[in-house]
Amino acid sequence: MTAAYYAAVDWGTTSFRLWIIAEDGTVLAERRSGEGMTTAAKTGFSTVLEAHLAAVAAPTHLPVIICGMAGAKQGWLEAGYLDTPAALSTIAMGAVAVPDVGRDIRILPGLAQRDPQHPDVMRGEETQLLGAAGSLGDGRHLVCMPGTHSKWVRLDGGKVTGFSTFMTGELFDVISRHSILSHSVADAQVFSGDHPSFLAAVTAACAKPALATNLTFGVRAGQLLHGASATDAKATLSGTLIGLEIAGALAAAGTVDSVCLVASGSLGALYHAALASQNLSPRVVDADEAVRAGLSTAAQAIWPL
Amino acid sequence: MTAAYYAAVDWGTTSFRLWIIAEDGTVLAERRSGEGMTTAAKTGFSTVLEAHLAAVAAPTHLPVIICGMAGAKQGWLEAGYLDTPAALSTIAMGAVAVPDVGRDIRILPGLAQRDPQHPDVMRGEETQLLGAAGSLGDGRHLVCMPGTHSKWVRLDGGKVTGFSTFMTGELFDVISRHSILSHSVADAQVFSGDHPSFLAAVTAACAKPALATNLTFGVRAGQLLHGASATDAKATLSGTLIGLEIAGALAAAGTVDSVCLVASGSLGALYHAALASQNLSPRVVDADEAVRAGLSTAAQAIWPL
Numbered sequence: 001m002t003a004a005y006y007a008a009v010d011w012g013t014t015s016f017r018l019w020i021i022a023e024d025g026t027v028l029a030e031r032r033s034g035e036g037m038t039t040a041a042k043t044g045f046s047t048v049l050e051a052h053l054a055a056v057a058a059p060t061h062l063p064v065i066i067c068g069m070a071g072a073k074q075g076w077l078e079a080g081y082l083d084t085p086a087a088l089s090t091i092a093m094g095a096v097a098v099p100d101v102g103r104d105i106r107i108l109p110g111l112a113q114r115d116p117q118h119p120d121v122m123r124g125e126e127t128q129l130l131g132a133a134g135s136l137g138d139g140r141h142l143v144c145m146p147g148t149h150s151k152w153v154r155l156d157g158g159k160v161t162g163f164s165t166f167m168t169g170e171l172f173d174v175i176s177r178h179s180i181l182s183h184s185v186a187d188a189q190v191f192s193g194d195h196p197s198f199l200a201a202v203t204a205a206c207a208k209p210a211l212a213t214n215l216t217f218g219v220r221a222g223q224l225l226h227g228a229s230a231t232d233a234k235a236t237l238s239g240t241l242i243g244l245e246i247a248g249a250l251a252a253a254g255t256v257d258s259v260c261l262v263a264s265g266s267l268g269a270l271y272h273a274a275l276a277s278q279n280l281s282p283r284v285v286d287a288d289e290a291v292r293a294g295l296s297t298a299a300q301a302i303w304p305l
Numbered sequence: 306m307t308a309a310y311y312a313a314v315d316w317g318t319t320s321f322r323l324w325i326i327a328e329d330g331t332v333l334a335e336r337r338s339g340e341g342m343t344t345a346a347k348t349g350f351s352t353v354l355e356a357h358l359a360a361v362a363a364p365t366h367l368p369v370i371i372c373g374m375a376g377a378k379q380g381w382l383e384a385g386y387l388d389t390p391a392a393l394s395t396i397a398m399g400a401v402a403v404p405d406v407g408r409d410i411r412i413l414p415g416l417a418q419r420d421p422q423h424p425d426v427m428r429g430e431e432t433q434l435l436g437a438a439g440s441l442g443d444g445r446h447l448v449c450m451p452g453t454h455s456k457w458v459r460l461d462g463g464k465v466t467g468f469s470t471f472m473t474g475e476l477f478d479v480i481s482r483h484s485i486l487s488h489s490v491a492d493a494q495v496f497s498g499d500h501p502s503f504l505a506a507v508t509a510a511c512a513k514p515a516l517a518t519n520l521t522f523g524v525r526a527g528q529l530l531h532g533a534s535a536t537d538a539k540a541t542l543s544g545t546l547i548g549l550e551i552a553g554a555l556a557a558a559g560t561v562d563s564v565c566l567v568a569s570g571s572l573g574a575l576y577h578a579a580l581a582s583q584n585l586s587p588r589v590v591d592a593d594e595a596v597r598a599g600l601s602t603a604a605q606a607i608w609p610l
């Protein structure tokens with residue numbers, strides 16, 4: 001077996017993932033748990049990390065590279081932000097070392113856009129971006145990273161020139177659970193990206209984004225007047241919010257050479273269908289592979305072989 | 306004292322208001338309570354109504370005209386909808402009589418827009434509109450009725466040609482209470498329509514409505530990066546949602562002769578400031594007076610003196 005080189009950790013608000021990486025890039029072991037920042041802030045970050053490293057019998061002095069909310073103010077150690085415009089190659093240099101622990105642990109910084117008109121921040125996605133950028137080459141790319149707070153990044157020749165966060169996933173969740181539409185979407189079935197109500201809503205919101213909060217009320221009115229199903233309602237709400245996001249991202253982006261979607265699973269499939277329906281054919285990069293590639297790129301810069 | 310002519314009731318989801326009106330239009334008595342549809346559906350609508358009538362010693366056979374959610378499917382007696390396009394003068398003819406009660410009680414219908422692309426409903430606002438229309442005259446008017454679900458109505462020569470509901474008030478509430486922005490707006494002070502963050506957000510959302518869910522995230526990012534206050538954050542969230550609503554209403558309206566704002570209190574003041582900042586100078590009609598005037602117009606049509 002080839003020797004362990006470093007441990008790579010993606011430490012989000014609600015999830016923890018760790019990989020032990022060999023010198024030849026092989027994944028020697030993997031751990032996943034729900035001990036995200038919120039839990040670890042109580043248990044102790046070092047305790048959580050060492051327990052996972054012990055579970056895979058990691059060597060005592062194996063170095064660890066971490067991205068995500070562990071580097072937030074409420075996390076383990078604040079890792080600050082790189083200011084845009086920022087070359088992706090400088091992310092590794094911004095890593096902070098955790099003091100007074102028995103191994104070399106570095107936490108990567110986030111990205112900040114300090115423009116007073118469009119203040120924005122990310123923490124974790126910059127590492128996915130670093131990983132995805134390896135397959136994009138030069139030129140102007142628009143990179144979509146969907147999620148609770150979707151990020152759309154303008155990348156030009158390996159430099160982040162700007163980015164925009166959209167609260168799409170969180171709004172979908174709070175509207176579904178806490179608004180009058182909770183009655184409309186209760187008992188909805190799972191739907192996929194080819195659902196007609198989803199695609200119609202994406203197109204309607206892209207065409208007239210100003211009507212977004214009217215289109216969401218139409219979900220309720222459509223049920224009262226036309227007996228639309230709960231699944232139609234949920235697909236319409238999802239399509240409206242994703243369509244609004246796409247319209248906003250395009251409005252902010254200017255001209256680009258390509259659109260790249262960094263995503264995985266069912267959310268990735270929904271965004272792929274939504275983008276394709278608007279004649280944007282994104283190149284797709286798996287989100288899990290992207291974050292691991294980004295952590296590896298940073299690790300190799302910090303601890304060259 | 307002039308004789309009681311009828312009782313007028315505005316019966317919403319969470320509130321009940323009753324006025325005893327004399328033959329000369331004088332308000333002889335008024336009652337307000339929190340026994341809206343939700344409460345009355347449990348207590349009994351007749352029980353609630355008769356208790357209020359008894360409290361003001363209303364004559365035994367005084368007729369009662371009602372608008373609002375008491376006429377919904379989950380209300381006292383379903384009063385259906387008038388379909389758009391609809392002349393306001395036909396609202397009274399659509400009233401349904403409550404059977405098997407010891408007095409003449411009529412519940413006014415709502416309005417429905419059955420267009421499959423833009424299904425919409427209102428129940429209660431059509432009576433405010435009937436009242437406000439008396440002061441508008443002929444021509445094409447755009448009438449804004451802000452609230453939990455704001456209504457914007459296109460009125461042409463006394464006929465409702467179409468309308469659009471925006472979930473502005475409810476979204477403001479659920480985002481403030483249940484999203485990540487709840488941390489940003491906690492402990493915010495009351496702000497008024499001349500607050501610079503409010504006006505800047507109205508203008509930003511009107512100019513680029515597609516960026517609405519990005520602008521709301523900017524509230525959070527602005528606090529992390531620039532230390533914006535909780536009051537700034539709340540004013541920005543409010544201005545963003547109201548600006549998005551205004552942009553959407555204008556996009557749906559086409560050309561109009563005037564804009565009319567039917568509102569009262571602090572919400573009315575916020576909308577007035579928002580509309581004025583976009584060079585729309587609305588004529589203002591007090592919402593309470595409008596609903597009473599609408600109920601009176603309907604009562605006089607049903608029970609002519």
